[in-house]
Amino acid sequence: MLPSQPLLHAAVFALAVLQALASDTFIAAVYEHAVILPDVTDEPVSPDDALALMNKNMDVLEGAIKEAAQQGAHIIVTPEDGIYGWHFTREAIYPYLEDIPDPAANWIPCTDPTRFAPAPVQERLSCMARNNSIYVVANMGDKKLCNSSDPGCPSDGRYQYNTDVVFDPEGKLVARYHKYNLFMSETQFNYPKEPEAVTFETPFGKFGIFTCFDILFHEPAVVLVSELQVDTVLFPTAWMNVLPFLTAIEFHSAWAIGMGVNFLAANTHYTSISMTGSGIYAPDGARTYYYNMKNEDGRLLIAELDSHPRLSPASPPAVSWSSYASSVERFSPNDHDFSGLIFHDQFTFTELTKPEGNLTVCQKDLCCHLSYKMAGKQEDEVYVLGAFDGLHVVEGQYYLQICTLLKCKSTDLNTCGQPVETAQTKFEMFSLSGTFGTNYVFPEVLYSGVQLAPGEFEVLRDGRLKSKHGTSKPLITATLFGRLYEKDLPHPLRTSS
Known part of the structure; x- marks a missing residue:
């Protein structure tokens, strides 16, 4: 039986919508950052000294964000530990932490900086996003007070989280993710009681986010892709390369292929501990990447991606691995x-x-x-x-x-x-x-x-x-x-x- 005219029109329209979706693209940027590290100390520095160091790093990140925006990028990812570095005790990192509210608060720190506790880092990141009309993804530290009514509350009365934040082009906080799979040396941080599957919608697809060591585990990494069907994963990392299978560019590009998603990986650059390797990866391979063990230079990478890679004609077929x-x-x-x-x-x-x-x-x-x-x-x-x-x-x-x-x-x-x-x-x-x-x-x-x-x-x-x-x-x-x-x-x- 032939379909009726209205049905035929509806089918043609649906196909046109799908084709429009499939041809949608966006410009992605990642920045590999040679982090300016604080002096190693067990004693906490003053909040002013902590902010001064973070501002030095954010000066560099702001330059990369401006350049990315000028080249048409819609989103930029910066690395894990990119604002203050590493080698902290639990006490020593405390002056670097801010209380990061739930994104449901609908907050633009750039225009309303005093709404929550002092948040100079969030304010500055928010303004970078707003002033350059670009999504900004950064990694920082979150602190949450707790007390004895919470049986899991640490003895110092606070949770400390390795945290990714995302600000939209208006500067609004649209995502906050607490790292679940802490690497062995991250004793300065707590992990959340339950893994967080953080997603947010953009005009160019559904995005998910997780951090570094998370990529090796089912939660939240696989959940975001297999259950929540994100199109693109944002991945701040401080990745130490291990040959032959676990160099950053090698494993992260492979994960994008295996999972069938876009993957934006921003690594720190610190060659003395084998940290380098950032990239913009699609399900059919790397669009651009950077690996450099010869010097201490940061690098901005920019590439175009399909907004909905599963709908792309280039989308790889499902694989029966055995x-x-x-x-x-x-x-x-x-x-x-x-x-x-x-x-x-x-x-x-x-x-x-x-x-x-x-x-x-x-x-x-x-x-x-x-x-x-x-x-x-x-x-x-x-x-x-x-x-x-x-x-x-x-x-x-x-x-x-x-x-x-x-x-x-x-x-x-x-x-x-x-x-x-x-x-x-x-x-x-x-x-x-x-x-x-x-x-x-x-x-x-x-x-x-x-x-x-x-x-x-x-x-x-x-x-x-x-x-x-x-x-x-x-x-x-x-x-x-x-x-x-x-x-x-x-x-x-x-x-x-």
């Missing part, structure tokens, strides 16, 4: 499997002894399959296929399933798994897959010099991570990084070692 790997026979049996450590995890490895071939390596429930062809194997370089299926227990606890093709540090197989930054071997092709017990798998490809490979690989619906046309640069690693959240320990046991 489909291919479960359907194939094990490739040639290995007589030479061996063990090695990657970031304290005991992997099972097998060496790529020939210039091309098919290999399988297994550990527990995970079997990893690799088909490959090298574009001229270097005699002094060794590559392995590795598998890990287990609980990671150093610097946090979380359950992993990982399949990896990676370069060893030297020809000595005992070095396989140690950090490597350069390589000389290119691959004409690789195809990596695994029998994952999870839908949460993050595909990573890292080239020599710690560089990403946007547009040079794809994930097929059956779970294979494949090179498209060979690698344009020598390969450090191609990895499928899987997370089995249901095997994690309960919070907060998992966030400390």
Whole structure:
């Protein structure tokens, strides 16, 4: 039966609306900030001294915000700890904290600074947003008084939170997020009693926000995407790079691909503790990124993104991560499997002894399959296929399933798994897959010099991570990084070692 004219018109109109949504874009900015740090002290400084240091950092951030706005950016993300740094005791950070109200208060600090307790940081951030007509995302400290009627109240009578704030282009506070998964050294902060899933609507999509270590856990990171359906994630971070799987640009771009969202990651820049790596990532790869261990310069990044990436024609298909790997026979049996450590995890490895071939390596429930062809194997370089299926227990606890093709540090197989930054071997092709017990798998490809490979690989619906046309640069690693959240320990046991 043919549809009636009104129905036909409605269908055409609905399609037009969807197409309009799908073509909507916005300009995103992130700023990697070389933070000006306070002197290390156990004794609290005066509030004036604390504000003076924060204003020095906000002077730099304001310059980046102005420049981003002049280049048409609609939103800018600045880093975790970007206003006052780190290495604080609980007492020493107190002068840097402000009471941050619930955004439901409908507050514009820039125009009404005295409505709540003294809030010079919030006032200044609000004015930066308002004066430049841009959403500003920043990380600061929140304090909340409590008393003995609250059984969880700390002995000093206050909660202290690592907090992200978002101000809209009018300067209004529209989001406040308290970090849930504190990293092991963050003893100056408390975590909220319940994880907060913070979202807010913009003219260019639904946004969610979380901080640094949160990305490795189900709450709130996965909840925001899988249940609340955000389009874009905002991610202030102070990320210390760990090769071969957990450099900032590598893991954050992989998370965006695996979760199918835009991801705006602003890192601090402090090379002495391996902090660098910011980026603007889409579900089909990095739009722009920055990784620089050679100097102490900050960097502003700007790129265009789809407002609703799930509706974009370029949106990657849903992946059945174990489909291919479960359907194939094990490739040639290995007589030479061996063990090695990657970031304290005991992997099972097998060496790529020939210039091309098919290999399988297994550990527990995970079997990893690799088909490959090298574009001229270097005699002094060794590559392995590795598998890990287990609980990671150093610097946090979380359950992993990982399949990896990676370069060893030297020809000595005992070095396989140690950090490597350069390589000389290119691959004409690789195809990596695994029998994952999870839908949460993050595909990573890292080239020599710690560089990403946007547009040079794809994930097929059956779970294979494949090179498209060979690698344009020598390969450090191609990895499928899987997370089995249901095997994690309960919070907060998992966030400390």
